[in-house]
Amino acid sequence: MAEKYLGESVKKLGFGFMRLPRLENGEFDLELINRMVDRFLESGGTYFDTAYVYMGSEEAMRKTLVERHPRDSFTVASKMPMVDTNDPAELPVKFEESLRRLGIDYFDFYLLHALNGELLEKSEKLGAWDFIKAEKEKGRIRHIGFSFHGPAEELEAILSRHPETEFVQLQINYLDWDDPKAPAKDCWATARKYNVPIVIMEPVKGGMLAADESPVTPVLKACAPDKSIASWAIRFAATREGLITALSGMNTMEQLEDNIKTVEAAAPFNEAEQAVLTKAVEVFRSIPRVPCTGCAYCVENCPMEIKIPMLMNVYNDYLVYKTVTNSMFPYMHATREGGKPHDCVKCLSCEEHCPQKIKISDVMGELAKLF
Numbered sequence: 001m002a003e004k005y006l007g008e009s010v011k012k013l014g015f016g017f018m019r020l021p022r023l024e025n026g027e028f029d030l031e032l033i034n035r036m037v038d039r040f041l042e043s044g045g046t047y048f049d050t051a052y053v054y055m056g057s058e059e060a061m062r063k064t065l066v067e068r069h070p071r072d073s074f075t076v077a078s079k080m081p082m083v084d085t086n087d088p089a090e091l092p093v094k095f096e097e098s099l100r101r102l103g104i105d106y107f108d109f110y111l112l113h114a115l116n117g118e119l120l121e122k123s124e125k126l127g128a129w130d131f132i133k134a135e136k137e138k139g140r141i142r143h144i145g146f147s148f149h150g151p152a153e154e155l156e157a158i159l160s161r162h163p164e165t166e167f168v169q170l171q172i173n174y175l176d177w178d179d180p181k182a183p184a185k186d187c188w189a190t191a192r193k194y195n196v197p198i199v200i201m202e203p204v205k206g207g208m209l210a211a212d213e214s215p216v217t218p219v220l221k222a223c224a225p226d227k228s229i230a231s232w233a234i235r236f237a238a239t240r241e242g243l244i245t246a247l248s249g250m251n252t253m254e255q256l257e258d259n260i261k262t263v264e265a266a267a268p269f270n271e272a273e274q275a276v277l278t279k280a281v282e283v284f285r286s287i288p289r290v291p292c293t294g295c296a297y298c299v300e301n302c303p304m305e306i307k308i309p310m311l312m313n314v315y316n317d318y319l320v321y322k323t324v325t326n327s328m329f330p331y332m333h334a335t336r337e338g339g340k341p342h343d344c345v346k347c348l349s350c351e352e353h354c355p356q357k358i359k360i361s362d363v364m365g366e367l368a369k370l371f
């Protein structure tokens with residue numbers, strides 16, 4: 001069976017507008033983004049990705065891309081939020097708002113954002129699928145799809161119920177590919193089974209597979225001293241089959257140049273390189289973590305209502321990757337409604353109920369220093 005759509009002119013590097021470079025005052029560095037956009041287009045790249053919920057991102061894309069380049073020289077992907085949309089009447093409002101912020105009159109790619117099994121039910125009840133299909137009929141969307149975070153069974157449920165899906169956006173990287181609990185390759189295989197082309201997000205796990213001071217640096221540099229740490233992850237993503245594009249959120253011109261170089265030369269890993277990647281994964285997995293099982297016995301006894309299991313995950317990511325770059329969203333999610341690590345009063349009530357005997361109050365102290 002032929003692919004439904006493989007983006008004839010799309011090079012396999014996409015420009016993600018989720019984490020844009022900022023100035024010291026916190027505002028976007030529009031001048032640098034302009035230069036990066038120009039260089040990306042000059043290299044043959046065309047795919048730009050944003051979302052309604054990425055604060056200021058759609059406007060930044062209008063200023064740096066849409067207002068400065070012919071509309072037929074690039075493609076734009078944006079997304080309808082599903083987590084915070086609770087009324088069918090919000091759908092057209094958010095859709096028009098995205099178009100207005102971007103200064104365009106159609107989307108090349110439009111996604112329902114961050115679906116899983118639960119949000120599938122919600123998206124159907126809200127009529128989100130009918131809405132995007134109707135907008136496609138009107139010519140205001142060229143290709144409809146969704147981004148997905150969840151297990152392969154839930155992806156299968158969505159794809160079997162929605163054959164109108166033209167592409168899917170998945171989180172795929174070399175570390176999660178064979179993850180013992182949730183292998184990313186199962187989601188990839190499910191999309192392939194349904195003949196739906198793939199946009200890869202987070203190929204460097206939000207920067208975690210790109211840090212120069214990564215625990216796998218000695219392993220990767222021993223094999224290829226002149227290649228960046230990030231290039232292994234970008235190459236892994238760019239050489240998957242069935243790909244439309246691998247998105248990368250880039251903060252500097254150096255990262256962009258490195259990604260362009262990597263993708264232009266990307267060939268599947270040979271046996272020796274594959275063995276190096278396997279070793280790198282072993283190194284990541286061997287790093288000691290807090291043995292939290294997520295049982296949540298600790299939670300109901302915390303007077304400060306701290307979401308302890310979620311914060312344990314955040315801390316474990318720090319222990320492995322030695323960076324908090326990609327932990328800001330999970331941290332904000334974990335602390336949005338409950339207490340923050342620095343609210344911990346060291347009552348130790350949680351520790352009395354923890355079957356793993358974790359020194360939870362100490363972890364809270366460490367997290368308070370990190371965030």
Ligand code: SF4
Pocket residue numbers: 301302303304305306308343344345346347348349350351360361364
């Ligand atoms: S020690 Fe801290 S985290 Fe544990 S229950 Fe007390 S306040 Fe909550």
Ligand code: SF4
Pocket residue numbers: 291292293294295296297298299308309312353354355356357358360
């Ligand atoms: S009780 Fe212990 S193991 Fe269970 S979620 Fe809390 S910290 Fe994790």
